[in-house]
Amino acid sequence: MELLTAALTADFLGTPVYFWAAFLAIVVALLAFDLGVLHRGDTEISARESFILYSGYVAIAAAFGSWVWWSHGSQSGLEFFTGYVIEQSLAMDNIFVIATIFGFFAIPRAYQHRVLFWGIIGAIVMRAIMIGFGAALVSKFSWVLFIFGAFLLFTGFKMFTSDGHEGDMASNPVLRFMRKHFRITDKLHGHDFTVKLPDTKTGKLVTHLTPLCVALVVVEAVDLVFAVDSVPAIFAVTLDPFIVYTSNIFAILGLRSLYFALAAAMHRFAYLKYSLAIILILVGIKVFLVPLGIKIDVLISLTLTLAILAGGIIYSIWKTRNTQLAGPST
Numbered sequence: 001m002e003l004l005t006a007a008l009t010a011d012f013l014g015t016p017v018y019f020w021a022a023f024l025a026i027v028v029a030l031l032a033f034d035l036g037v038l039h040r041g042d043t044e045i046s047a048r049e050s051f052i053l054y055s056g057y058v059a060i061a062a063a064f065g066s067w068v069w070w071s072h073g074s075q076s077g078l079e080f081f082t083g084y085v086i087e088q089s090l091a092m093d094n095i096f097v098i099a100t101i102f103g104f105f106a107i108p109r110a111y112q113h114r115v116l117f118w119g120i121i122g123a124i125v126m127r128a129i130m131i132g133f134g135a136a137l138v139s140k141f142s143w144v145l146f147i148f149g150a151f152l153l154f155t156g157f158k159m160f161t162s163d164g165h166e167g168d169m170a171s172n173p174v175l176r177f178m179r180k181h182f183r184i185t186d187k188l189h190g191h192d193f194t195v196k197l198p199d200t201k202t203g204k205l206v207t208h209l210t211p212l213c214v215a216l217v218v219v220e221a222v223d224l225v226f227a228v229d230s231v232p233a234i235f236a237v238t239l240d241p242f243i244v245y246t247s248n249i250f251a252i253l254g255l256r257s258l259y260f261a262l263a264a265a266m267h268r269f270a271y272l273k274y275s276l277a278i279i280l281i282l283v284g285i286k287v288f289l290v291p292l293g294i295k296i297d298v299l300i301s302l303t304l305t306l307a308i309l310a311g312g313i314i315y316s317i318w319k320t321r322n323t324q325l326a327g328p329s330t
Helices: 002-009 017-038 047-072 074-105 109-140 144-161 173-181 211-235 241-257 259-269 272-292 298-319
Strands: 194-198 205-209
Touching (some): 017 109, 047 259, 074 211, 074 259, 074 272, 074 298, 109 144, 109 241
Antiparallel strands (some): 194 205
């Protein structure tokens, strides 16, 4: 018993192990409830259900953030909520790209949740690796923050000049690599990621990837690209790996649940990218100031981020008020 107590109270990356264990237990329970209870079958998720799920995830994130506030102090609590809002803001652009991927592969809405669910599993692992590596770099070489800041500034200015979210999916390097090195079926085979089919030369049954599997791999690759923006952005708020990781994962869990409501109304958020670009630029400036010993109050960062995001959403909805809601993708 003493050994267990000592192990749970030991520090891991500056935070007691039992905090990490509690966080992981919550995430595992949420994912198990999501897949094992709410979505056991292949059913299409309505916008209403999407909003309800999102509200639940936000409530759980708020409760966890309140626990951090109570146990770690108000500064850590503010850092958690600021990191959460920043990740939610930047990840919204990711949703539009995911919708484009599903449209390109003609993934029915009934199967999209399956891709998003396993995509979350991959994101949890990838973010852990990236945040751990980033935290180690920053703790040893503080000048790395200048590189992070420069990258965020570059990405923010580039977002201002981009002409849309779609891009040329057919020329995606990940997709080209998969088509070259793997057997891929032309059609879906239910919700399966792989299927056994006869080889065209030998006639033997061999494993083929389905378009659902390819879509999952491309979604994971896109998430990795977006993480290169969002992870350095949260380092502008705090260098605590626990706050960075937990706020990141809770934001991803919540926003993925909101996908089915947002994807059908992508055209209503045509001007949101400008808000995200401004957030990236401001966060990039904030990252630059950290190694110089200049820190902007976390409450100011949180308020400013919320105001810019809300402004972009409201302006987008107002400018597109005369457009009709897009139908669901097939």
